[in-house]
Amino acid sequence: MRAGNIRQFASFSQFVNVKEFNEHKRYFLERHAGLFTKSEFLAFELLSQYSVVIPGVANAKIDTLVDRGAEKGGSISRASFLRMLRKAKYTGCLVVHKTYRASGGFAHNVFVFQRFDPASGTKVTQRAASENLCESKDKHSEFGEETINLYKNLKDKDLKIRKENVMTNNLSFLSLDDLDESFTPNSVPKDFIHIVKPFYNTAIEIYTFWEKAKLAYNKFTFDRPLEFMVSVVIDAFKSTVFHYKNRKIKATFMQYFYGTLKGMFMVEKRREHMAKVTRYNWIDEPEN
Template identity: 30%
Template sequence: MNIAEIRSLQSFPSKKELDLRVRAFLFHHKQSLSEGTLTILKYIWRHSVKFPGVSFAKVETIQKKTNKSRSTVIRAINCLEKNGLLKRVPTLRTNGKRGVNILVFQAEGIEELPEVETKTAAPSSVNNSHDTPSNEQAAPEEIPAEEEIKQCPPVIDADYLPSYIPESFLTVTRPFLTPNDILSAWKSAQHAYQKVNLTQPIEWYIEQINRTFKRAVFAQRQGTIKKTFLGYFYGGLKEAFIQIVRKEVMADSSTLYYNWLDDAQ
């Protein structure tokens, strides 16, 4: 591929945006990924900075540098592609036959790091040297089903989500989100709840949570969300909770002093 073709694959304007995308993905999905997948992801991430989001690392190179088996590398790439973070882009040799796959990080995704989340450090050492495409083929490889399950849990139905997620929240979110994203959205709601001094359990405020989610969906449809959907939902819910706290405090005649500045944190 020539430089123009490679640049057309570039999915991020800079390394900073690439890092934010991968850190957000890890925040929401790290617990479901195997140690091998995480190691391989970090290697590909480190080798996608010359053209942010585009990696020329071959399967054989990843295998050698991470000390993982070829099947583990293939499973990891399959897993990351299934979860929407990576995409394989095939290349052609000069003789017209298939060449290696270029790995491209996908910019699209609703994951976002919560505002209160401490920034995760980018890979400790970024190597600016890149593996260039060669004539070796790196086609996907078939993996036994039981091994694929261990490496990357399959997409599940919303009925398998934890029982602590309120049914009404599932009803509201199911038409718009995947099961994994529903879980992430509820965790965002819990995170927002923990940052304010509400007097009742989170389930007490489920109507407000559902209304805020619907507003976020409307904003997304209108194209007014500048960053990501979950980040917008989290911010809107935190602000809504702060307003509820103020109403609860004002309604409590026994409360003489209240630190309103803490609400803005």
């Protein structure tokens, strides 16, 4: 699909006006209460706000929407936005089309909200079950109290199962790339996480950088453990960021970081070696 102005995608809209779009969005959220986390819900609302020029249709890059959210004080991460999209697509609320430039390469997305039928089979089933239980109570009044208790137990059990299903579903929507820096293993120093997260904010990215640091460290036989050399690793990362921004890196960012860190560790190894060398003191040499 060729990239273009939002008006170009007007035929994708399934709503007569914004009011109808908002009604169907409300039906969806009521039916899928608990589907989104707080940050995912903010992402969903942000995308909805950008889908009013053509009701239910928006065209933008994900990074652009995330940046707009930050400007409005929404503080929505890219990972949260991707999780929201995955859930919305899975439940049939949203269809996402990719567009391409005439010169080649990926351009923006086209997000198309779908109509949602407010009729819920689950609600009908629950009402029918409730009515049947009431009829049973009229016919067998001697078991009324037991029936009520059984209904309450079943209702509580059903609520517990539904809550567990929501949690399980949320996990099924997640991939390793969706976990933010707070999920980084404790083996990675906090100071290192703090430096890396403004540039790479997923747990797996930060963890991979630290594993690279361990690999470089293991090339040498230091007396000090790596945890006592975190400042060296941080300096290597900062140096890599500087040269990357200065367009001096021809390899990948990770490769340059690894090479830089090996060079710094080599210098540290020399210092460690020289500190152990006993120098002969000619000045204080006793006279014969």
